[in-house]
Amino acid sequence: MPNLDAAFSALSDPTRRAILARLALGEATVMELAEPFAMTQPAISRHLKVLEGAGLITRRVEGTRHPCRLAKSGIDAVDQWLAMLRKALARNYDRLDQVLAEMKPKKGKKVR
Amino acid sequence: MPNLDAAFSALSDPTRRAILARLALGEATVMELAEPFAMTQPAISRHLKVLEGAGLITRRVEGTRHPCRLAKSGIDAVDQWLAMLRKALARNYDRLDQVLAEMKPKKGKKVR
DNA sequence: CGTTTATATAACAATCTGTTTATATAACTG
DNA sequence: CAGTTATATAAACAGATTGTTATATAAACG
Numbered sequence: 302m303p304n305l306d307a308a309f310s311a312l313s314d315p316t317r318r319a320i321l322a323r324l325a326l327g328e329a330t331v332m333e334l335a336e337p338f339a340m341t342q343p344a345i346s347r348h349l350k351v352l353e354g355a356g357l358i359t360r361r362v363e364g365t366r367h368p369c370r371l372a373k374s375g376i377d378a379v380d381q382w383l384a385m386l387r388k389a390l391a392r393n394y395d396r397l398d399q400v401l402a403e404m405k406p407k408k409g410k411k412v413r
Numbered sequence: 414m415p416n417l418d419a420a421f422s423a424l425s426d427p428t429r430r431a432i433l434a435r436l437a438l439g440e441a442t443v444m445e446l447a448e449p450f451a452m453t454q455p456a457i458s459r460h461l462k463v464l465e466g467a468g469l470i471t472r473r474v475e476g477t478r479h480p481c482r483l484a485k486s487g488i489d490a491v492d493q494w495l496a497m498l499r500k501a502l503a504r505n506y507d508r509l510d511q512v513l514a515e516m517k518p519k520k521g522k523k524v525r
Numbered sequence: 526c527g528t529t530t531a532t533a534t535a536a537c538a539a540t541c542t543g544t545t546t547a548t549a550t551a552a553c554t555g
Numbered sequence: 556c557a558g559t560t561a562t563a564t565a566a567a568c569a570g571a572t573t574g575t576t577a578t579a580t581a582a583a584c585g
Contacts, residue, residue, distance in 0.1 A: 305425075305427075305430065306425055306426070306427055307425075308425075309421050309422075309424040309425035309430075310421075310422070310425035310572095312417075312421040312424075312425075313417075313418055313419075313420075313421035313422035313424075313425055314418070314572095314573090315417075315418055316573095318417065318421075318494070321498060322497065324501075325497055325498055325500075325501030326501075327505075330531080330532090331531070331532060331533095332530090332531065332532085340574080341574080341575065341576080342531085342532075342533095343532090343533075343534080343535095343574090343575080343576085343577095344573075344574060344575080345532095346532065346533060346534085347533095347534095347572095347573075347574085348573090350533090351572095364531090364581095364582060364583070365530060365531045365532075365581075365582045365583065366530095366531065366532085366582095367531080367532065367533095370505070371498060371501060371502055371505065373502055376495075376498050376499065376502060377502075379495065380495055380498075380499055382430070383488075383491065383492055383495060385434065385437055386433060386437055386483060386488050386492075387488065387492055388437075389436075389437030389438075389483060390483055390485055390488055390489075393439070393482070393483065422542095426542090426543080428543090442561080442562090443561070443562060443563095444560090444561065444562085452543095452544080452545095453544080453545065453546080454561085454562075454563095455544085455545075455546085455547095455562090455563075455564080455565095456543070456544060456545075457562095458562065458563055458564085459542095459543075459544085459563095459564095460543090461562095462563085463542095476551095476552060476553070476561090477551075477552045477553060477560065477561045477562075478552095478560095478561065478562085479561080479562065479563095
């Protein structure tokens with residue numbers, strides 16, 4: 302039961318997207334992830350907690366370090382939801398809906 | 414220059430996702446979009462404004478009504494950003510990264 | 526053991542969000 | 556024109572978010 306609210310919300314922050322982009326290159330520890338940002342370590346820890354809560358990353362503990370990586374489940378959930386819109390766009394594009402609407406931008410009397 | 418912050422943020426609300434899902438079936442007016450929700454009309458108007466500001470929908474004016482439809486630009490932007498994560502996941506899946514990590518859940522002494 | 530390193534947690538201020546009610550605008554209707 | 560319908564805007568407010576500093580935990584280092 303992935304939480305789409307949490308996932309999209311997590312993705313709405315540029316710092317968190319940057320973290321994910323970094324993780325797309327491979328695993329990284331909290332310190333490594335924090336390094337590029339002008340932000341304190343606790344702030345990054347919180348961002349990671351948000352990402353983890355959203356199911357977008359997972360962490361394991363390896364001694365003192367906590368390496369993070371992308372989590373398939375959350376990303377898949379988001380991706381699948383979006384697939385719906387993607388398909389709808391493709392459909393609407395095929396149909397002449399848009400063309401018709403563009404052709405008569407005026408007109409359009411009441412129907413009810 | 415689509416604003417990913419705004420787009421993902423807009424997508425993080427369940428009411429707005431439901432609105433988009435409805436629009437995936439085709440154009441709809443504000444009233445039609447508001448109908449399924451236990452929420453006042455101004456609330457829906459705001460949600461639509463958020464979606465429009467995020468580039469996820471467009472509106473045209475047709476007399477008194479303002480029919481909304483999905484906007485390709487914003488949806489594409491979100492989709493493209495996500496494609497990056499999707500690809501990263503696929504890559505990491507092919508590589509034995511995960512397998513290796515799973516194989517030695519303990520161990521892992523300092524490297525530095 | 527005491528120190529350092531990696532990370533988490535708590536408390537707090539500032540800002541953002543999603544509602545609501547009340548009101549405005551603007552186009553149809555008769 | 557007066558009334559109704561479709562939609563937008565403003566003000567107010569509760570609750571969530573994001574950042575900070577200060578502190579805790581816990582493993583590794585010597």
